[in-house]
Amino acid sequence: MKCVFCNKEAVFEASTPTKKISLCEKHLVEDVSKKVKLAVKKYGLISKNTTILIALSGGKDSISLMHVLSKNFENKIIAVSVNEGIKGYRDESIFFAKKYAKEFGVKHYVIEFKKEYGFSMDDVVRIMNKFPLKPCSYCGVLRRQLINKFAKKMNKKYDDVRLATAHTLDDEVQSIFMNIFQNDFEKLMRCSAITGYYKFNNGIKPKDFPKGFIPRIKPYRLVSEKESMAYFLVNNFKTIEGSCPNISDAYRNRLRNALNKYVWKSRRYDFKLNILNWFDAILSKKLRNHKIKSSELKECKICGEPTSGEICKTCILIEKIKEVVKNEIKKE
Amino acid sequence: MKIKKQMSVKEYMKINKINPETALITINGKLVASDKLIKKGDKIEIINFVSRG
Ligand SMILES: [Zn+2]
Ligand SMILES: [Zn+2]
Numbered sequence: 001m002k003c004v005f006c007n008k009e010a011v012f013e014a015s016t017p018t019k020k021i022s023l024c025e026k027h028l029v030e031d032v033s034k035k036v037k038l039a040v041k042k043y044g045l046i047s048k049n050t051t052i053l054i055a056l057s058g059g060k061d062s063i064s065l066m067h068v069l070s071k072n073f074e075n076k077i078i079a080v081s082v083n084e085g086i087k088g089y090r091d092e093s094i095f096f097a098k099k100y101a102k103e104f105g106v107k108h109y110v111i112e113f114k115k116e117y118g119f120s121m122d123d124v125v126r127i128m129n130k131f132p133l134k135p136c137s138y139c140g141v142l143r144r145q146l147i148n149k150f151a152k153k154m155n156k157k158y159d160d161v162r163l164a165t166a167h168t169l170d171d172e173v174q175s176i177f178m179n180i181f182q183n184d185f186e187k188l189m190r191c192s193a194i195t196g197y198y199k200f201n202n203g204i205k206p207k208d209f210p211k212g213f214i215p216r217i218k219p220y221r222l223v224s225e226k227e228s229m230a231y232f233l234v235n236n237f238k239t240i241e242g243s244c245p246n247i248s249d250a251y252r253n254r255l256r257n258a259l260n261k262y263v264w265k266s267r268r269y270d271f272k273l274n275i276l277n278w279f280d281a282i283l284s285k286k287l288r289n290h291k292i293k294s295s296e297l298k299e300c301k302i303c304g305e306p307t308s309g310e311i312c313k314t315c316i317l318i319e320k321i322k323e324v325v326k327n328e329i330k331k332e
Numbered sequence: 333m334k335i336k337k338q339m340s341v342k343e344y345m346k347i348n349k350i351n352p353e354t355a356l357i358t359i360n361g362k363l364v365a366s367d368k369l370i371k372k373g374d375k376i377e378i379i380n381f382v383s384r385g
Contacts, residue, residue, distance in 0.1 A: 001365040010365040022365055229356055229381035233363045260353040
């Protein structure tokens, strides 16, 4: 099989809306880069003076995304990793995050649960065994707040900071289905290319965001998980294998398997992209009619994020977790 | 994994019921297209990426 662009030996077959095309290593890299540039343009993710802050877990997707961005954009790029304190997992992925940030010339920061909250995720898991919620639900909330806080700090130092996450086409399509099946409209609204707070979704230009608000952008949204992995492989990148030991997202995994099996058996290779485009069309229509009342919004007294009350829901949860965990650590 | 009989990556995936949406194949450490022939003694690796962050 030959590359459709240069006739060299193909290493990958990429799905397009109409057919599969075979690509050599060089043109595979170009194809992924093109998709990122297309997403940036289509959704207006990055402006000329935007500082891109990459949420760098050290997994295949965030390393590949950092590489694509650093190769294709003139913008200032920085990266942040969160060390939640998960032994044998996070220390290793942060090793690779550091290594590649240095290689790509990206300034890299690490923030730690232990330092910021006084406890690690390992502490939380040990203690939360007594409580009904799964560790991931705490971990995500705690991590998001730290990253937000960090992004705001960077926003004082650099121009127009936007937080780039490495959500792939697969992640996004899974989330769309999960939220439809659970009839969760608020979460469904977060499945757009620019988020951070559901009322500020696409359809609203970044210049109209409230002051200090850090948009979350998804430049990897048109790249499939498979393309991301292929990009990672042909660049000879390495990272740890396997996933977080606490992971308990059985619902997402079942849905992911079902969707991938459907694409495989039906040969509908454009299925995921069609769902995404359909969703974007509905969402932008919905949001065009959605006016923000500035009187509705206040700043959370603890974290400064937009909220309808005095303290946001995230901070209320975090305060509760902190209290329980600290008390339990004292008892031990 | 080592194989005895020569076959293409596509056949190999079919026989082993590997979903191409969830896995890539490398031969001797290199990513390959589905028509690539696997030769005797080649080192084949199945890169299952859905379980990796
Ligand atoms: Zn080529
Ligand atoms: Zn808050």
